[in-house]
Amino acid sequence: GIELGKLLSATGYTTLDPGFVNTASTKSAITYIDGDAGILRYRGYPIEELAERSSFLEVSYLLIYGELPSADELAAFATRIQRHTMLHEDLKRFFDGFPRNAHPMPVLSSAVNALSAYYQDSLDPDDPEQVELSTTRLLAKMPTIAAYAYKKSVGQPFLYPDNSLSLVENFLRMTFGFPAEPYAVDPEVAKALDMLLILHADHEQNCSTSTVRMVGSSDANLFTSVSAGINALWGPLHGGANQAVLEMLDEIKASGGDVKEFVRKVKNKEDGVKLMGFGHRVYRNYDPRAAIAKKAADTILAKLGGDDELLQIAKALEEAALTDEYFIERKLYPNVDFYTGLIYRAMGFPTRMFTVLFAMGRLPGWIAHWREMHEDPATKIGRPRQIYTGYTERNYTDLESR
């Protein structure tokens, strides 16, 4: 890439690129995507291998520190995180202020932002020890916050973390368990959820990650920057699509399951309806994460007994779209969100929790990018230019003469 920005600003020119379709905002060594070939690699490792052989904790370490951990490094990392899973008791009361029917995403982002108020000894982006501490705290506390956001929405009591459990097991217990009642984590569910978190762990300069970098570029602390990323993720064009896909599938099922009729509506852009879970800014080929999720949906729904009719509708929709000129011409394929919701539902999560699960998965990616940005001496505060299209100078008119 040419550093066109420097060249042009020296000559007084500005480039206009809505949505950053062709503008790189940074250099990065974390994640590689070849959208035409459908390739995704974290730190050089193919997503398929990581999904099959690694764990979410190892992948988090890989993204943040650049290398796969040794067994000792992984054990130390896990212990460090286990020590920080609890929330400050005052912060727990924070949840009481939200209405019970609140969507868990704003609850999650607010509580993550509030970490800046409760853990003020880890806010300095220029102090490596504080950055390390905020990294550990975020990785440890996010599953607790996510589980409490769920508990709040169903009106059930919060559970303290059980630090004899792994990160994912702990999350499942805090979500679906009850105080003073034993909760046996289903190992199949834990493994499948761990794999789905790996699929979501990073995706280079997507909307939420770019937001984390943008906010962090002002030297805002890690908690606050990640909270901004969670808000960006909530939108239905980004992470909120996993909820939107299930709502779409439910709607198609309720109206008789006519997939062709739905595709017709999408093609005619009737009421702005889109095929949610399809299309991607970078992939002009099958999203490799969607391929893995589709396979997992088959096996997990067979084991857990999910809604097979919805899975059949999803597959029929995919087939109808992939053989249709509209989608072929525009190179629209299923993205990661197309099949994940079916798995989450089979696991027992309500639709509103889907994007929270995405946020839990994306967390190590956000942290890795925020840290990479801070370590890069070329980093400048994010400050895009604009092309002004408003009035030229006008004379002020007093209120009584308007």
Ligand code: ACO
């Ligand atoms: N259904 C129907 N048509 C679509 C879809 C879709 N899902 N996605 C794109 N198109 C059409 C557009 O209408 C446009 O058609 P046109 O040329 O006739 O106007 C063309 O394909 C190009 O689409 P753009 O919107 O320009 O592509 P862009 O790269 O800006 O958008 C996006 C990418 C936002 C993901 C889009 O494909 C979309 O809205 N998909 C549905 C939401 C979704 O699944 N989001 C999750 C993305 S993955 C993630 O964040 C985890």
